[in-house]
Amino acid sequence: MSKFRAGVLYGPELVAVYEDAKANGYALPGVNAVGTSTVNGILETAAKVQSPVIVQLSFGGGHFYAGKSLANDNLQASAAGCLSAAHHVHQLAEMYGVSAILHTDHCSLANIAWVDHLIEYQEDYYAKFGKPLFSSHMLDLSEESLEENISICERYLERLSKIEVGLEIELGITGGEEDGVDNSQVDSSKLYTHPSEVYYAYERLSKISDNFTIAAAFGNVHGVYRPGNVKLSVEILKNSQNFVADEIGETGTKPVSFVFHGGSGSSQEDIRRAIDYGVIKMNLDTDMQWAFCAGLRDYFDEHKDYVATQIGNPDGDDLPNKKYYDPRKMLRQSEEYFITRLEESFADLNCVGRNI
Ligand SMILES: [Zn+2]
Numbered sequence: 001m002s003k004f005r006a007g008v009l010y011g012p013e014l015v016a017v018y019e020d021a022k023a024n025g026y027a028l029p030g031v032n033a034v035g036t037s038t039v040n041g042i043l044e045t046a047a048k049v050q051s052p053v054i055v056q057l058s059f060g061g062g063h064f065y066a067g068k069s070l071a072n073d074n075l076q077a078s079a080a081g082c083l084s085a086a087h088h089v090h091q092l093a094e095m096y097g098v099s100a101i102l103h104t105d106h107c108s109l110a111n112i113a114w115v116d117h118l119i120e121y122q123e124d125y126y127a128k129f130g131k132p133l134f135s136s137h138m139l140d141l142s143e144e145s146l147e148e149n150i151s152i153c154e155r156y157l158e159r160l161s162k163i164e165v166g167l168e169i170e171l172g173i174t175g176g177e178e179d180g181v182d183n184s185q186v187d188s189s190k191l192y193t194h195p196s197e198v199y200y201a202y203e204r205l206s207k208i209s210d211n212f213t214i215a216a217a218f219g220n221v222h223g224v225y226r227p228g229n230v231k232l233s234v235e236i237l238k239n240s241q242n243f244v245a246d247e248i249g250e251t252g253t254k255p256v257s258f259v260f261h262g263g264s265g266s267s268q269e270d271i272r273r274a275i276d277y278g279v280i281k282m283n284l285d286t287d288m289q290w291a292f293c294a295g296l297r298d299y300f301d302e303h304k305d306y307v308a309t310q311i312g313n314p315d316g317d318d319l320p321n322k323k324y325y326d327p328r329k330m331l332r333q334s335e336e337y338f339i340t341r342l343e344e345s346f347a348d349l350n351c352v353g354r355n356i
Pocket residue numbers: 106174178222261262283
């Protein structure tokens with residue numbers, strides 16, 4: 001018997017995982033997927049390490065999942081691809097024996113139609129089946145004023161609560177570039193969230209539901225840069241956690257569930273400290289892309305003479321190369337590299353054997 005139910009978790013089950021993570025000092029990897037190879041790779045790894053996992057899609061990932069030729073003027077293809085991935089995970093998570101959290105990544109005001117489509121779909125779905133498809137969605141309104149950010153998040157959390165879906169919000173700006181949003185030139189003061197801002201968000205959202213998480217900026221940056229360029233200030237998480245705990249009269253507790261974006265290339269020490277201060281999820285994208293790419297790169301390096309022509313290789317001029325150019329062969333190697341890299345992340349996050 002696993003600690004958490006196999007399948008896609010939602011509602012109080014989600015809060016229970018995050019509370020368990022805080023109580024036991026681990027964080028879940030939130031892994032970006034763009035197709036069945038990456039989704040299956042995530043489920044395979046979670047089964048291997050016997051821990052819950054977060055499968056997440058960006059609006060670009062959703063569009064890719066649906067197919068790049070599809071029109072996406074109203075983000076309808078992004079939404080359809082995410083729904084397709086969600087149904088895929090619902091179909092398979094239990095078979096893998098994995099407790100999966102299904103999530104969508106950054107959504108700015110400009111892309112809000114994407115999440116609106118997903119919520120509308122799930123309101124119908126919930127009415128029919130009594131459960132949502134996704135565990136949570138993210139709204140990244142950090143480009144708006146704090147007041148505007150939280151007011152909109154309140155409205156969404158109210159709506160999401162009715163279908164038992166959680167919300168991840170963003171305070172302050174994660175630097176770097178991701179999915180076409182370039183924050184590499186942003187004013188550096190915005191890269192560090194103030195504890196009072198975290199309390200402001202916590203105070204207002206917790207009146208609606210306890211099913212929300214906060215991605216606070218502490219100098220974290222999307223992507224990988226040369227060491228030394230990222231000046232992390234993990235203390236911001238500690239100070240914010242303490243500030244909120246004091247304000248609500250629960251000094252010494254960790255009321256806030258934090259999310260760590262832009263963790264690629266971070267030191268093990270910073271990751272462990274972030275977990276100590278209440279980080280329950282760390283997003284993984286860049287390092288996983290690199291692992292997937294390395295699998296393909298090495299495949300073609302290793303089989304160079306077997307993929308140059310359809311017929312004929314070093315073993316014989318008439319020999320067919322079909323078994324080398326079958327896409328399943330190269331994609332499986334990428335999946336294996338992806339899985340090996342993801343296992344490392346589970347270990348880094350102290351998230352091995354957490355679902356036994
Ligand atoms: Zn992010």
